[in-house]
Amino acid sequence: MTRLIQGVTITGERRAIPAGAVDDLRAALRGTLLVAGDPGYEEARRVWNGMIDRRPALIAQCAGIADVARAVQFARAYDLLIAVRGGGHSFPGHSTCDGGFVIDLSPMRTIQVDPQARRARAEGGVLWGELDRATQQHGLAVTGGQVSHTGIAGLTLGGGIGWLMREHGLTVDSLLSADVVSADGAQLRASAEENPELFWALRGGGGNFGIVTEFEYRLHPVGPMLYGGLIGYPFADAVKVLRDARDYLATAPEALSATLVLLRSPEGHPLAGIAVCYTGDPAGAEPAIAPLRRLDTPVMEQLGPMPYVAVQQMIDQVAVPGLRYYMRSNLLNALDEEMIGIAAEHFARCPSPQSIVIFVQMGGAVARVSPEATAFPHRQAAYSFTALSIWTDPNADEENVAWIKSLWTDLRPKLPNAVYVNELSGDEGEARLRAAYGPAYERLAALKRRYDPANVFRLNQNIAPPA
Numbered sequence: 001m002t003r004l005i006q007g008v009t010i011t012g013e014r015r016a017i018p019a020g021a022v023d024d025l026r027a028a029l030r031g032t033l034l035v036a037g038d039p040g041y042e043e044a045r046r047v048w049n050g051m052i053d054r055r056p057a058l059i060a061q062c063a064g065i066a067d068v069a070r071a072v073q074f075a076r077a078y079d080l081l082i083a084v085r086g087g088g089h090s091f092p093g094h095s096t097c098d099g100g101f102v103i104d105l106s107p108m109r110t111i112q113v114d115p116q117a118r119r120a121r122a123e124g125g126v127l128w129g130e131l132d133r134a135t136q137q138h139g140l141a142v143t144g145g146q147v148s149h150t151g152i153a154g155l156t157l158g159g160g161i162g163w164l165m166r167e168h169g170l171t172v173d174s175l176l177s178a179d180v181v182s183a184d185g186a187q188l189r190a191s192a193e194e195n196p197e198l199f200w201a202l203r204g205g206g207g208n209f210g211i212v213t214e215f216e217y218r219l220h221p222v223g224p225m226l227y228g229g230l231i232g233y234p235f236a237d238a239v240k241v242l243r244d245a246r247d248y249l250a251t252a253p254e255a256l257s258a259t260l261v262l263l264r265s266p267e268g269h270p271l272a273g274i275a276v277c278y279t280g281d282p283a284g285a286e287p288a289i290a291p292l293r294r295l296d297t298p299v300m301e302q303l304g305p306m307p308y309v310a311v312q313q314m315i316d317q318v319a320v321p322g323l324r325y326y327m328r329s330n331l332l333n334a335l336d337e338e339m340i341g342i343a344a345e346h347f348a349r350c351p352s353p354q355s356i357v358i359f360v361q362m363g364g365a366v367a368r369v370s371p372e373a374t375a376f377p378h379r380q381a382a383y384s385f386t387a388l389s390i391w392t393d394p395n396a397d398e399e400n401v402a403w404i405k406s407l408w409t410d411l412r413p414k415l416p417n418a419v420y421v422n423e424l425s426g427d428e429g430e431a432r433l434r435a436a437y438g439p440a441y442e443r444l445a446a447l448k449r450r451y452d453p454a455n456v457f458r459l460n461q462n463i464a465p466p467a
């Protein structure tokens, strides 16, 4: 069925929206309700991935928990598809939709830091760069993503991989509580004491269980000055350099984190890069990094002391919002020389100079948490692999998507059945979804039936509630 409200085509809903209901909702919200044609609608419907171009019927830019609850109740009353938006960085564009209702938390940016208790509370629209700046004011931090314009909400709910994880665990390992608007619009608190099963599910189960309006994190002393940067080696030596780096990193101190990367220099030359961050005592930084500087003759080196907030922005420019992106990712038990070779061989033929292949080193504190303790089960992963096609011209979509698919065809047979839920694309199918939740899937499915039996929150890496 297709009908119009206020000039907006809404497709697929089953219940009639009475005249004036949208106006009533607009009046009830503290935030802003947008429909097509409203000033700000075009900007508000944009998400990070420029490949995603959808037109929601309604966008509620929520000003607080009451707005979120009202928006959920409205969407349910009229069977509107809900998309939940934190930072808008979902790779497959799950935070927007055609014809449905985007519940946008981006105006909700309040952060409160309690330096004595080493805790922070942050609302669901906060971005990592904002939380990092607020916590670093007190020499504290929580593991956050490696790109500062990513949202805390989606990233935390999937697990949270970042520079601090080898010392302080995944983001979810520092999550203390979450305020949640449930599928029926009720307000719940989830923590080890309150709704502990929901709390477990939120730590890796993504956006399946409710809308988190506020996160509470345990903070750790970090920086403010750390040691970090990038070493670039000739691409011709990529396999040897990345293999030798892997060998050194296997026994390197946990204060050292590294991301191995195939990239192109600003002049367009392919490079084998090693991005590093050392979070320990500054005196230990140079000796810890020295073996990585001697792997070959570097063609570039940008290393040195830098504030943690700068480390967190080191690769911001690689993945700016609005470019076109397509990806494949997998968790690795070990980084084999053969995998590096396949990745390098494909990278040499990559059609876009902006594209990258990365291997993020995991381990350390991540691996010390039991696989059952949270809904992120892949605790023993040694690396997270991601190949990201990045380009600007819509006419080049086909060749850039094809490049990833061809790399994936060659690499996939070598890889274990495990992927980080936040790095799944939208076109990978049920088996890969299962690979993301791994052994946590059945427990998550039972909790989905309890907390969202109607699958109201389904625009995500969806766990369908069992019948």
Ligand SMILES: Cc1cc2nc3c(=O)[nH]c(=O)nc-3n(C[C@H](O)[C@H](O)[C@H](O)COP(=O)(O)OP(=O)(O)OC[C@H]3O[C@@H](n4cnc5c(N)ncnc54)[C@H](O)[C@@H]3O)c2cc1C
Binding pocket: 048, 083, 084, 085, 086, 087, 088, 089, 090, 091, 093, 094, 095, 105, 124, 144, 145, 146, 147, 150, 151, 152, 153, 154, 155, 156, 157, 158, 159, 160, 161, 162, 206, 207, 208, 210, 211, 212, 213, 319, 422, 423, 459, 460, 461
């Ligand atoms: C450039 C870039 C860099 C990245 N780097 C890292 C990294 O270093 N480490 C890492 O772990 N991941 C990383 N990711 C992946 C990232 O974790 C996911 O893309 C994540 O979903 C982004 O969160 P968001 O709030 O910005 O996304 P959004 O698109 O706003 O949300 C994504 C999904 O999360 C859910 N969601 C969002 N907000 C809420 C909420 N308040 N309550 C309930 N559900 C919600 C919804 O299902 C939504 O569809 C990166 C992604 C990008 C694009």
